[in-house]
Amino acid sequence: MLGRTLREVSTALKQGHITPTELCQKCLSLIKKTKFLNAYITVSEEVALKQAEESEKRYKKGHSLGDLDGIPVAVKDNFSTSSIETTCASNMLKGYVPPYNATVVQKLLDKGAVLMGKTNLDEFAMGSGSTDGVFGPVKNPWSYSKQYREKRKQKAHGENEDSNWLITGGSSGGSAAAVAAFTCFAALGSDTGGSTRNPAAHCGVVGFKPSYGLVSRHGLIPLVNSMDVPGILTRCVDDAAIVLGMLAGHDPKDSTTIQDPVKPFTLPTSADVNKLCIGIPKEYLAPELSSEVRSFWSKAANLFESEGAKVIEVSLPHTSYSIVCYHVLCTSEVASNMARFDGLEYGHRCDINVSTEAMYAATRREGFNDVVRGRILSGNFFLLKENYENYFIKAQKVRRLIANDFVNVFNSGVDVLLTPTTLSEAVPYLEFIKEDNRTRSAQDDIFTQAVNMAGFLSCLQDCQQ
Amino acid sequence: MAALMLRWSCLGKRWVLACIDGGSRHGRGAAIGLTSRRKRGQSSVAQQPLIAVQKSRKGEHEWAAVVGLEIHAQISSNSKLFSGSQVHFAAPPNSLVSFFDASLPGTLPVLNRRCVEAAVMTGLALNCRINKKSLFDRKHYFYADLPAGYQITQQRLPIAVNGSLAYSVSVGKKPSQVSTRTVRIKQIQLEQDSGKSLHDEPRSQTLIDLNRAGVGLLEVVLEPDMSCGEEAASAVRELQLILQALGTSQANMAEGQLRVDANISVHHPGEPLGVRTEVKNLNSARFLAKAIDFEIKRQIHELENGRKILNETRSFDDKLGCTMPMRDKEGKQDYRFMPEPNLPPLLLYDTASLPPGADPQQVINIDWIRERLPELPGKTREKLIQQYGMLPEHSFTLLNEVGLLEFFQNVIKETRAEPKKVTSWVLNIFLGFLKQQNLAVNESPVTPSALAELLNLLDRKAISSSAARQVFEELWQSKGKTPSQIVSEKKLELMQDQEALERVCHTVMEGHPQVGVEGRRKAMHFSAC
Numbered sequence: 001m002l003g004r005t006l007r008e009v010s011t012a013l014k015q016g017h018i019t020p021t022e023l024c025q026k027c028l029s030l031i032k033k034t035k036f037l038n039a040y041i042t043v044s045e046e047v048a049l050k051q052a053e054e055s056e057k058r059y060k061k062g063h064s065l066g067d068l069d070g071i072p073v074a075v076k077d078n079f080s081t082s083s084i085e086t087t088c089a090s091n092m093l094k095g096y097v098p099p100y101n102a103t104v105v106q107k108l109l110d111k112g113a114v115l116m117g118k119t120n121l122d123e124f125a126m127g128s129g130s131t132d133g134v135f136g137p138v139k140n141p142w143s144y145s146k147q148y149r150e151k152r153k154q155k156a157h158g159e160n161e162d163s164n165w166l167i168t169g170g171s172s173g174g175s176a177a178a179v180a181a182f183t184c185f186a187a188l189g190s191d192t193g194g195s196t197r198n199p200a201a202h203c204g205v206v207g208f209k210p211s212y213g214l215v216s217r218h219g220l221i222p223l224v225n226s227m228d229v230p231g232i233l234t235r236c237v238d239d240a241a242i243v244l245g246m247l248a249g250h251d252p253k254d255s256t257t258i259q260d261p262v263k264p265f266t267l268p269t270s271a272d273v274n275k276l277c278i279g280i281p282k283e284y285l286a287p288e289l290s291s292e293v294r295s296f297w298s299k300a301a302n303l304f305e306s307e308g309a310k311v312i313e314v315s316l317p318h319t320s321y322s323i324v325c326y327h328v329l330c331t332s333e334v335a336s337n338m339a340r341f342d343g344l345e346y347g348h349r350c351d352i353n354v355s356t357e358a359m360y361a362a363t364r365r366e367g368f369n370d371v372v373r374g375r376i377l378s379g380n381f382f383l384l385k386e387n388y389e390n391y392f393i394k395a396q397k398v399r400r401l402i403a404n405d406f407v408n409v410f411n412s413g414v415d416v417l418l419t420p421t422t423l424s425e426a427v428p429y430l431e432f433i434k435e436d437n438r439t440r441s442a443q444d445d446i447f448t449q450a451v452n453m454a455g456f457l458s459c460l461q462d463c464q465q
Numbered sequence: 466m467a468a469l470m471l472r473w474s475c476l477g478k479r480w481v482l483a484c485i486d487g488g489s490r491h492g493r494g495a496a497i498g499l500t501s502r503r504k505r506g507q508s509s510v511a512q513q514p515l516i517a518v519q520k521s522r523k524g525e526h527e528w529a530a531v532v533g534l535e536i537h538a539q540i541s542s543n544s545k546l547f548s549g550s551q552v553h554f555a556a557p558p559n560s561l562v563s564f565f566d567a568s569l570p571g572t573l574p575v576l577n578r579r580c581v582e583a584a585v586m587t588g589l590a591l592n593c594r595i596n597k598k599s600l601f602d603r604k605h606y607f608y609a610d611l612p613a614g615y616q617i618t619q620q621r622l623p624i625a626v627n628g629s630l631a632y633s634v635s636v637g638k639k640p641s642q643v644s645t646r647t648v649r650i651k652q653i654q655l656e657q658d659s660g661k662s663l664h665d666e667p668r669s670q671t672l673i674d675l676n677r678a679g680v681g682l683l684e685v686v687l688e689p690d691m692s693c694g695e696e697a698a699s700a701v702r703e704l705q706l707i708l709q710a711l712g713t714s715q716a717n718m719a720e721g722q723l724r725v726d727a728n729i730s731v732h733h734p735g736e737p738l739g740v741r742t743e744v745k746n747l748n749s750a751r752f753l754a755k756a757i758d759f760e761i762k763r764q765i766h767e768l769e770n771g772r773k774i775l776n777e778t779r780s781f782d783d784k785l786g787c788t789m790p791m792r793d794k795e796g797k798q799d800y801r802f803m804p805e806p807n808l809p810p811l812l813l814y815d816t817a818s819l820p821p822g823a824d825p826q827q828v829i830n831i832d833w834i835r836e837r838l839p840e841l842p843g844k845t846r847e848k849l850i851q852q853y854g855m856l857p858e859h860s861f862t863l864l865n866e867v868g869l870l871e872f873f874q875n876v877i878k879e880t881r882a883e884p885k886k887v888t889s890w891v892l893n894i895f896l897g898f899l900k901q902q903n904l905a906v907n908e909s910p911v912t913p914s915a916l917a918e919l920l921n922l923l924d925r926k927a928i929s930s931s932a933a934r935q936v937f938e939e940l941w942q943s944k945g946k947t948p949s950q951i952v953s954e955k956k957l958e959l960m961q962d963q964e965a966l967e968r969v970c971h972t973v974m975e976g977h978p979q980v981g982v983e984g985r986r987k988a989m990h991f992s993a994c
Contacts, residue, residue: 098569102571218572219571222571253573255575256809332803339607341570344612344673345567346569357607
């Protein structure tokens with residue numbers, strides 16, 4: 001049952017094959033069994049059971065709220081959840097219990113979804129491995145798959161049973177792992193430079209990044225306000241479409257959401273790609289690309305072509321500048337967004353009482369990890385009066401060029417771009433930590449962050465399925 | 466210690482510094498304060514320069530002072546600039562704080578329409594060009610009363626620019642000697658107010674109240690076209706009246722709804738501008754003028770004695786009557802301005818550019834607002850002069866005193882007396898009594914109806930003007946009697962009966978035979994008035 005798609009389980013609920021409470025309990029029990037994955041920071045057992053109970057009442061009366069009613073979901077721990085601790089995997093917010101729900105969380109709850117818990121991430125969503133949060137790294141469920149265990153047996157000897165587990169990718173690793181491990185049917189992540197798509201790729205699930213402005217960011221603790229979007233992780237594309245349908249739309253509390261009403265949509269049951277024009281950006285053929293990923297990329301392109309789609313090579317000429325541009329803009333916004341964490345109103349507060357400045361400094365040093373502090377310092381550097389023009393403004397200009405690359409391609413008749421998400425398959429943790437967060441982010445975000453800067457939507461599906 | 470007494474006059478834009486030998490201070494404690502506040506490390510030869518100055522300067526040295534102002538006016542609105550929490554003066558601490566005001570993570574700003582309208586109205590009233598597109602920025606600094614660590618303001622592209630404000634200053638001893646000046650308005654921008662911090666010294670702690678955090682402010686920047694405290698104070702007063710007439714701000718300085726920072730520098734005419742200092746947070750018109758004048762004096766004094774002016778921020782100590790450097794500012798702050806990513810550009814329209822089918826709730830039409838602007842003080846004064854034939858300076862006084870215009874108009878409504886009479890009574894006698902007892906118009910024991918009735922009695926010659934004054938004094942005692950009652954009680958009526966009058970006159974003349982015929986006639990005339 002737990003391995004089914006959202007739509008299948010929803011049908012089962014509607015037909016009474018299983019009750020929301022039973023479903024909830026199964027998921028809770030699986031969460032306990034897979035605790036070693038460290039996918040969840042907080043498991044909201046009581047809340048979930050209560051929500052399941054209410055859903056059950058609705059089903060009994062025949063008043064179900066729709067496809068999401070009674071469905072277990074998980075939410076990344078950088079979304080504000082009322083009365084449930086929200087930590088962003090940081091010491092700064094340990095113990096912080098928000099008084100309000102993020103809009104997307106509220107929408108899920110209003111549709112009857114059952115909240116299993118808050119999932120683990122890189123601290124403040126900064127990272128591409130889900131390894132840098134204060135609650136420890138998230139382990140990729142595939143580390144425990146038969147395939148991988150066999151592969152490992154062949155390779156090394158005398159290893160610890162669990163020493164060579166794979167990373168989930170990041171920063172929404174917890175959400176991806178939760179979905180991949182069947183503990184929920186959909187999870188919310190966030191995507192700023194690939195943070196939903198990267199872990200989705202590593203964990204073999206569908207990761208959907210909506211267009212900027214389609215889904216409300218109110219309640220999503222921001223990393224980069226001008227690039228963040230809530231992301232959706234599910235086990236199949238159809239499920240993602242269901243969730244998107246519930247979440248999309250203007251939110252008066254978020255002034256960056258588009259005002260045009262969102263038309264409800266359903267995916268066609270059979271995909272007809274005859275009229276589709278697919279673009280392959282030549283600049284994405286990076287030398288670091290693993291041969292395995294490259295071959296899958298070709299296979300996917302060939303598959304589309306054989307089904308009647310037009311597959312052509314296109315160019316996004318400013319691709320090589322995007323990572324640096326992203327870095328400047330990202331750290332600048334981070335420096336600004338993190339300024340509010342001073343220990344006064346909420347969150348961690350140090351013991352120093354000497355002066356306000358001393359209190360601020362100690363609180364922030366204790367509350368943030370190296371990654372966050374590093375980005376704050378960089379960002380403040382770029383925002384200094386003497387540097388603003390040369391770094392921030394320049395990066396904004398380059399960003400415009402990058403966005404235009406996409407616009408031009410889409411205006412020239414291309415409907416969709418087909419690219420890899422990651423350079424290689426999921427790496428073992430021990431391998432991953434050989435480089436620091438900044439280096440890893442720069443390497444791993446290479447395919448994903450350009451789209452964030454341009455604001456377009458992006459979806460990935462694992463090739464091996 | 467010889468006190469250096471400085472005297473100067475504000476002749477247009479020139480400061481004439483005449484040094485006079487020692488002697489008594491005339492209420493300007495500044496000079497003494499100055500010497501004792503000299504920073505350590507600077508020359509401590511306090512006495513020498515004074516003597517040097519006196520000796521070498523026989524003539525007058527011309528200095529020009531340049532004063533610019535940054536005025537923050539709290540917008541009169543129900544809720545704050547970017548959040549729905551209410552705006553109230555003197556509410557219990559931290560009772561008007563929304564999640565956004567407290568900078569809870571994940572909260573986002575949503576622009577308050579009323580605040581934008583207030584900005585447009587103010588811009589139009591001050592002859593500004595309204596920018597159809599304006600932008601919001603973040604200004605970063607760490608301070609306990611700024612929860613987000615940044616203030617949302619409009620630094621790159623504010624909502625209104627290039628306006629002007631006309632105001633009046635007196636240029637002589639006579640009240641009629643007024644001159645109109647204009648100060649250019651550089652820009653008007655929307656920004657957030659900060660919270661309040663209260664320092665609790667005994668317990669070495671600071672208490673933060675966020676009620677004010679996020680309240681909408683209009684920052685009005687006045688170009689350095691002014692040259693002394695009086696001009697600055699007059700300009701601020703006129704701005705207050707305009708804001709109050711528009712209803713965009715209550716502009717009450719005592720309640721902190723209007724705060725002024727002054728930028729001041731001095732130079733010799735013809736030479737480049739001097740280094741300027743900023744004097745912050747002046748919250749009364751009186752202190753504003755005093756602080757500016759003190760600072761001008763101080764700068765002249767420093768420069769005359771061969772020292773330099775530091776580009777620093779100072780505060781005004783009203784008890785000592787002098788400006789002092791503010792402790793916190795070590796070097797200059799870099800605010801690391803950055804565009805506010807959560808607010809798209811603010812687009813305003815006029816009738817020509819309004820998109821068809823636009824939701825009126827979501828768009829602001831500048832022309833619509835312009836058509837509905839309330840009457841501005843300048844216009845009100847003009848009308849008073851035309852309608853009632855009063856002198857310009859009277860119209861200024863009527864508007865300058867809170868509630869006086871309304872009082873005046875209420876009297877006019879209920880009396881048949883000539884407007885000039887009413888003007889004279891209100892501005893001289895009524896206002897005189899108020900000032901003597903330091904009362905506001907709304908605290909007056911005499912109501913407009915009472916005064917109107919009194920003036921009616923006077924108008925139909927039922928009483929003499931000296932009797933009227935007596936009645937007024939009685940009214941002021943507020944014993945609840947009407948003017949007519951007082952008149953009959955005190956037998957202040959003028960005699961109307963011709964025969965009775967003649968008898969009185971005969972009696973008087975018999976008592977004073979030396980008074981001649983002419984005198985008799987005059988006397989009769991007198992008692993009949």
